[in-house]
Amino acid sequence: MTHIDSATAGPVSGAVRGDGLDARLVVERGSFRLDVALTAAPGDVVALLGPNGAGKTTALRALAGLTPLTGGHLRLDGDSLDRTPPESRPVGVVFQDYLLFPHLSALDNVAFGPRCQGASKADARAQAAQWLDRMGLADHAGARPRRLSGGQAQRVALARALATRPRLLLLDEPLAALDARTRLDVRAQLRRHLTEFEAVAVLVTHDPLDAMVLADRLVVIEHGRIVQEGAPSDIARHPRTDYIAQLVGLNLYKGRAEGHAVRLDAGPAITTTEDLTGPAFVAFPPGAVTLYRDRPTGSSARNLWRCEVAGLETHGDQIRADLTGELPLAADLTTVAAAELDLQPGATVWATVKAAQTHAYPA
CATH class of the missing domain: 3.40.50.300 (P-loop containing nucleotide triphosphate hydrolases)
Structure with missing residues (x-):
């Protein structure tokens, strides 16, 4: 059995008291x-x-x-x-x-x-x-x-x-x-x-x-x-x-925005294209993450983190990698890419995400 709340609820658009x-x-x-x-x-x-x-x-x-x-x-x-x-x-x-x-x-x-x-x-x-x-x-x-x-x-x-x-x-x-x-x-x-x-x-x-x-x-x-x-x-x-981020398939973080960067409450800063100030969320899909076995030198991505593979699972027609380290995140890649990277639990990888593939918004 389950339960619910109304303290934060607003009226549904179009609802009229006494009707509905x-x-x-x-x-x-x-x-x-x-x-x-x-x-x-x-x-x-x-x-x-x-x-x-x-x-x-x-x-x-x-x-x-x-x-x-x-x-x-x-x-x-x-x-x-x-x-x-x-x-x-x-x-x-x-x-x-x-x-x-x-x-x-x-x-x-x-x-x-x-x-x-x-x-x-x-x-x-x-x-x-x-x-x-x-x-x-x-x-x-x-x-x-x-x-x-x-x-x-x-x-x-x-x-x-x-x-x-x-x-x-x-x-x-x-x-x-x-x-x-x-x-x-x-x-x-x-x-x-x-x-x-x-x-x-x-x-x-x-x-x-x-x-x-x-x-x-x-x-x-x-x-x-x-x-x-x-x-x-x-x-x-x-x-x-x-819960909602997992439901819709996004990596979600909360921090404080200072211009084009969101400094996470626990972790590094994430560079974004939005210009914000104050408490903010930043999100990006697992498919926006590119993985490398060695630190990339030619990538144009503004976000780069050293991570460790915690687990791998099939996710639709792709492989989803669960990563820990500087920034815990989920990354999606093809089975071919996973094989070429020789991904396995415990392996060290570098994860990059372009600022244009992130989305920041006020918390």
Whole structure:
């Protein structure tokens, strides 16, 4: 279980009080405290990101009413849901393992929600048939869950959640159970359905690609608190914690800027093209690092550090070297380059990074 924070949160762009989601989720359990502010306008898709134990799932359960708040508030379209039981909330949930009823057909799984809202059996099934058709599953209406593929089951679960016409849609790791090939296809389909959804959607995921593709806004949670939030492109370009930097694949350091150099809190200075003064972050991708076995003499790079190879691992179609020494960093290189350098744990290398490949910004 996990937790969240709101003290540093700002309102989602476009949100209007009384229209959409306005929440401060406070949940206290033992020594853990989740305190997160979430605001979203109808049509917004917000992704909650964070390491295990950060508070993401706790936040989602609090929104659904499955975990009671110990403080704060929860309003949806101006109505307080603080004391509203889960079954009475205008909220749809897609769980990680979908939780489809195994004894019901896809059609009757989707019809379950409208039936619970008072629709006749015929009306509920008619609505369900329309949703399955929108999901491209009309031919599978009579199939039970065990006969469906992972991608088909995910779409049935989404149709079941949407058939109740919720004002808040919650998605808990909706693509986690899918294999890589299916995930790619279903992610694109899910993005299309979320684009058409007219209310608020909140997505919990560990996968940065899911978050970047599906969400309009990211909210990053660590230790029960919001550490950064904003548009995916802004967060990818300006990470503010090590977790976020690793998530988006950047080396990240913090120090004090003096002109075109950032003097690190613990370590050397890094030369940048930006001209800043005061506390600053500086980041660069592992692919910007060039490695040499001997100290280079002809390199034009302004940044040069003596390092030691701490470890090597395959990273996509490249080798990622974990380096320690003057500046701990990650470097990406091809398998051919790694072989030519005879890289192995314990080897001494020189790492260079051009100033133009760094990015500095105020802390």
